Amino acid sequence: MNIPGLHRELETMNMSRHTFLLNMYGAMFDAMGPSEWWPGQSAFEICLGAILTQNTSWGNVEKAIWNLRARDLLQPGELFALPEDKLAELIRPAGYFRVKARRVKSFVHFLRREVGFDIGSLAEQDMDALRGKLLQVKGIGPETADSMLLYALDKPSFVVDAYTARICHRHGLVPSDIGYDELREFFMDVLPPDIYLFNEFHALFVRVGKKWCKKRNGLCADCPLFSFF
DNA sequence: CACCAGGCAAGTA
DNA sequence: TACTTGCATGGT
Numbered sequence A: 001m002n003i004p005g006l007h008r009e010l011e012t013m014n015m016s017r018h019t020f021l022l023n024m025y026g027a028m029f030d031a032m033g034p035s036e037w038w039p040g041q042s043a044f045e046i047c048l049g050a051i052l053t054q055n056t057s058w059g060n061v062e063k064a065i066w067n068l069r070a071r072d073l074l075q076p077g078e079l080f081a082l083p084e085d086k087l088a089e090l091i092r093p094a095g096y097f098r099v100k101a102r103r104v105k106s107f108v109h110f111l112r113r114e115v116g117f118d119i120g121s122l123a124e125q126d127m128d129a130l131r132g133k134l135l136q137v138k139g140i141g142p143e144t145a146d147s148m149l150l151y152a153l154d155k156p157s158f159v160v161d162a163y164t165a166r167i168c169h170r171h172g173l174v175p176s177d178i179g180y181d182e183l184r185e186f187f188m189d190v191l192p193p194d195i196y197l198f199n200e201f202h203a204l205f206v207r208v209g210k211k212w213c214k215k216r217n218g219l220c221a222d223c224p225l226f227s228f229f
Numbered sequence B: 001c002a003c004c005a006g007g008c009a010a011g012t013a
Numbered sequence C: 001t002a003c004t005t006g007c008a009t010g011g012t
Helices: A017-032 A043-052 A058-070 A076-081 A084-090 A097-115 A127-136 A142-152 A162-170 A180-188 A195-212
Strands: none
Touching: A017 A195, A043 A058, A043 A097, A043 A142, A058 A084, A076 A097, A084 A097, A097 A127, A127 A142, A142 A180, A142 A195, A162 A180, A162 A195
């Protein structure tokens, strides 16, 4: 893949993109240790969290999930039966609660017609075909779909998010306006489709980004990736 | 007070 | 197709 605006040619550093990315991964892992993502006790809970955390801090999502857990509602059938306005009130702390109630509803409707609420059997489907189906569900965009595929369904789909784009752009690897699918391919084109690698890579980007790559920040000398600038 | 958080869909031109 | 806007709570 040729990316216009790429202002760091890794080849001139006598290094392949494959090697460079794995070195970044190693530096982050050495500094942060394993992430043990995604938090959640079931595949369905992970999918739910993927919707609830859209543009929202995880702490707020935890409160919403706790509300559902306390009522034993962390199952697709239970949420299918729950009126949308009741669901909205329970997930209020996660923000955008009316929008997200609708999105959760559309997801459990998808589960019912696709696999009869048996989320485990989703994992038997081909990854690309399943990704296409998830993207047709209103409220599931590319990041949410890939999070579900990787963290809930054990599919090697690389998850890209705002931190991934920000970090890669600051390191001169990609243009700032790169699209989601292009950035995903930037990784998937050269990395082995390894579930553990993809899991940790995304988690480490988020953890490192939260700590050292906030929107306003410039370069931080204590960032584990500082030597990659 | 302003700004941000593990996005997405719908509306507009 | 390419931009813009609404959604909303809670932490810093």
